Amino acid sequence: MAAKEIVVEKNPSEERLAELGVRSWPTWEADVSEFPWTYDTEETCYFLEGDVVVTPDGGEPVRIGKGDLVTFPAGLSCTWKILEPVRKHYRLG
Secondary structure, three states: OOOOOOEEEEOOOHHHHHHHOHHHOOEEEEOOEEEEEEOOOOEEEEEEEEEEEEEEOOOOOEEEEOOEEEEEOOOOEEEEEEEEEEEEEEEEO
């Protein structure tokens, strides 16, 4: 089975964000913390604020922050380490 990859798109254009409808997605916020997480469905999110290191179980850490458009695959188990408070738009599925 192939590794489930976290896909990070750095500073996508406003056109790309508009095409996805990012600004109409709900928002999620979290303070500095660390917690395990498993994605039941694919999640795409756009970081408005924050600095996070997401480490897939058995994988390499991925650093994510403001301006990143990120896709987490369904079935991914990982640990979130929030270094600076996060605010992001997100879409499930």
